[in-house]
Amino acid sequence: MYTNIYIMIWKNFSVNAGMNIAETKKDNSPDVRRPIFPFTAIVGQEEMKLSLILNVIDPKIGGVMIMGDRGTGKSTAVRALVDLLPDILVVSDDPFNSDPEDPDNMSDGVREKIQNNEPLLTHTKKIPMIDLPLGATEDRVCGTIDLEKALTEGVKAFEPGLLAQANRGILYVDEVNLLDDHLVDHFILIGSGNPEEGELRPQLLDRFGLHAQIGTVQDPELRVQIVEQRATFDASPLVFRQKYHKQQEQLTHLLYSARDRLKTIQLDTDLRIKISQVCATLHIDGLRGDIVTNRAAKALTCLEERQHVTPEDIFRVLPLCLRHRLRKDPLETIDSGEKVRETFQKIFG
Structure with a gap:
């Protein structure tokens, strides 16, 4: 199931599924997410921003390792990138975020429904970003047998893990240099770390497509600009986001068109x-x-x-x-x- 999980899958965003779908709905639940700092407002750290954007344009690059000092905006940049990406169409009540149009990104259950000409209920949702806890076990990451169903109903059932939640989205590991080595054999990821807390072994580094090095900004004027931006955002995040609305839209459209042109x-x-x-x-x-x-x-x-x-x-x-x-x-x-x-x-x- 997880052989087609990339850092970011950005394709088939049409809401016209065309495969026995009975109804498509927009997720109208209230948006209670904390406002995200705009990607286009991030000052400096060009290497990190470029690495993230290149992975959006071509997910097969294979992710990025962002290594730098604490407090340099690594997590902020990753979450800001997700905010740029469009909604995706998913099959409702499917734990794998299955794409109703793409067989390669469907769970077995969804494929069976399509083969049996059963209608699918779909809705749109934001591309998921899942944080991988450092203490996560292999069964928490990959999934395991649902013991409750096995004991109460006497049936075998699979309980999906974090990879299922991150399917067609981003799996992010902060301080990846502290992660157990064997876990990364199961996925491609975006990770960040502080070199003071230990380096990664060469075999693990090679699993990342790109490696971005970032450091604390030393220019006093830029430092002041960053501090003022953060203070303004914290005081009134919605007003601050509106200030960068046009730049955000322009970058989103640019990423769309770049993705479409990649094969040419x-x-x-x-x-x-x-x-x-x-x-x-x-x-x-x-x-x-x-x-x-x-x-x-x-x-x-x-x-x-x-x-x-x-x-x-x-x-x-x-x-x-x-x-x-x-x-x-x-x-x-x-x-x-x-x-x-x-x-x-x-x-x-």
Whole structure:
């Protein structure tokens, strides 16, 4: 069931399901969610914001590890990103957020109803973001047998876990460097961490498509701007959000169109060869680095509304794609990206 869970699945947002759906409704329950800080209002941290946006445009990039000091807005940025994304159509009373139009994103129960020509009740909901607790056990993450039904009704039933709730959405782990290693073998995720609390082993780092390094802003004027923004938001969040409404809408539309154009982007063969030469020169294990760099460069080209990937696009995404794949010694710190950039200059000229 979980082989098709990505960080963000952004497709098939049409409300016209067309597959024996009897009724589609809007979830009209009162919105009691705490107002979210606007993504477009975040000052600085360009590497983190770009990494998140590239994953929205192409979820197959495989997520992002955001590593930086505490208090640098890591969790704020992830939650702000979710706020940009559109509602999705789901099958009502289905714990897996099944898409009524896409067989690859349906639970077995929904498929059976469609095969039996049973009507499906659907509604729209915000793309889910699920926080994974550090103490979560494997059965809490993946699901387990429903013991209550087994004991009271004598039937076998599956009780879905956190992965089911995060299906077609985002699974977020704060302080992922403190997470049990074996749990990450079950999913692709967005994680953040503080290097002071311990590094991740190289095998775990390689599971993240991109690696964003962020730090505390040192420019006094920017620090003042950030503090003032936060104070204004806390004092009147709805008024603050309205101030950025236009920018939020523009970015949402840009992400929509970039996602639609992704398959049309051209990456010339000679550039693909040079990307692989960089990876080989840096002794990157496996082919994940090559694949992610290709995808990230195309996603960046989409974001900037162009059709052909350029060497400059590759230069911008290479550190994000490769810096965390250089580590051979678990005690070695992650390269800032200089080694990657130097190798790019040698290969690309």
